[in-house]
Amino acid sequence: MIQSKQASANHSVWLLFTVQKSRFHFPIFYVLLLLCLASCATPPPTALPSPTSTPPPIATSSPRSQATATQEPTFIAPTLAPTPTAIATQTSSNNILPIFDTHAHYSRNSWSLYSPQDIIAKLINAKVARALVSSSPDEGTRRLYELDPVRIVPGLRPYHDDVTTTNWETSEKTLPYLEERIDSPMYVALGEIHVHVQNIESPIFRNAVKRALARNLILHIHSDAETIRGVYKIAPDAKILWAHAGLIESPQTVSQVLDEFPKLWTDISIREYSIAPNGKLSEEWRALFLKHPDCITIGSDTWIPERWTSYEKIIEHDRAWLAQLPRDVAENIAYRNALKLFGMQDAGDLEK
Numbered sequence: 001m002i003q004s005k006q007a008s009a010n011h012s013v014w015l016l017f018t019v020q021k022s023r024f025h026f027p028i029f030y031v032l033l034l035l036c037l038a039s040c041a042t043p044p045p046t047a048l049p050s051p052t053s054t055p056p057p058i059a060t061s062s063p064r065s066q067a068t069a070t071q072e073p074t075f076i077a078p079t080l081a082p083t084p085t086a087i088a089t090q091t092s093s094n095n096i097l098p099i100f101d102t103h104a105h106y107s108r109n110s111w112s113l114y115s116p117q118d119i120i121a122k123l124i125n126a127k128v129a130r131a132l133v134s135s136s137p138d139e140g141t142r143r144l145y146e147l148d149p150v151r152i153v154p155g156l157r158p159y160h161d162d163v164t165t166t167n168w169e170t171s172e173k174t175l176p177y178l179e180e181r182i183d184s185p186m187y188v189a190l191g192e193i194h195v196h197v198q199n200i201e202s203p204i205f206r207n208a209v210k211r212a213l214a215r216n217l218i219l220h221i222h223s224d225a226e227t228i229r230g231v232y233k234i235a236p237d238a239k240i241l242w243a244h245a246g247l248i249e250s251p252q253t254v255s256q257v258l259d260e261f262p263k264l265w266t267d268i269s270i271r272e273y274s275i276a277p278n279g280k281l282s283e284e285w286r287a288l289f290l291k292h293p294d295c296i297t298i299g300s301d302t303w304i305p306e307r308w309t310s311y312e313k314i315i316e317h318d319r320a321w322l323a324q325l326p327r328d329v330a331e332n333i334a335y336r337n338a339l340k341l342f343g344m345q346d347a348g349d350l351e352k
Ligand SMILES: [Zn+2]
Pocket: 192, 222, 243, 244
């Protein structure tokens, strides 16, 4: 029932291949994918603008309990964190939908243009109450988390130095990098990771997944439909957040895959202008949202600084097509599904 695509060994080739096969002819989609190819390269060594060069400490104790595994951590003093009341004021006034952005990055390529303070200000301006952030390297995420441990929900990705989207599943540097960090209670996810179906048997990939699941982390996976099926074969109980709704998969295919796996969620990052060309919600995406109102989430994917530059517009665009859905479905996609995914249903400040 699902038309999967075979991923090639090279991520860039895979992207080009799938673009040719995809139904998308919207020019911005091609521009984004070309830029995405560039993102696979190791970014230039840009210093992170910060008052200090020492990253915040990584806690190695006090793992979250089962019941509170994904709630806000407390091991870094929230000196600049907004209070829940402040967030409620920022997100719910004038009936504006709170947004949980489940796909953000603050990677090295953005550090010279935007400071951590700039990024937090952008989230506040866009009235984004929570953001799942993962970065290459991880230091970017920790800088944001240090500033705002309520709004920033950290994910851990293995990319650093010469460990990239294309070689992390086989690099001997991957597991030590993850091991150094993964016991920190601040992380709720492994990823966003780029998974290639031919590497699913790799011991490094399997160990990374095993380690993440032992910590009750969700897997935030950038892949096609076939790869999602492959991951579920080795990790049938995993909670997976499927990035970009498969990026090149049709809404119909996404719907089929969601039908197959009850613990699968998907974020719509990068798809926003296909979902609502010229602002009008497309009928095929509307059908997907109405059929699966409980497992789709908003995502921006700020993988290049230009996405941060246009961040507020991306979120505004998302709010515009969400407004064309029934309010309860829109609220689910905007933030409730993400709260459920991360076990944060008690984040009552978003509901006020
Ligand atoms: Zn991605």
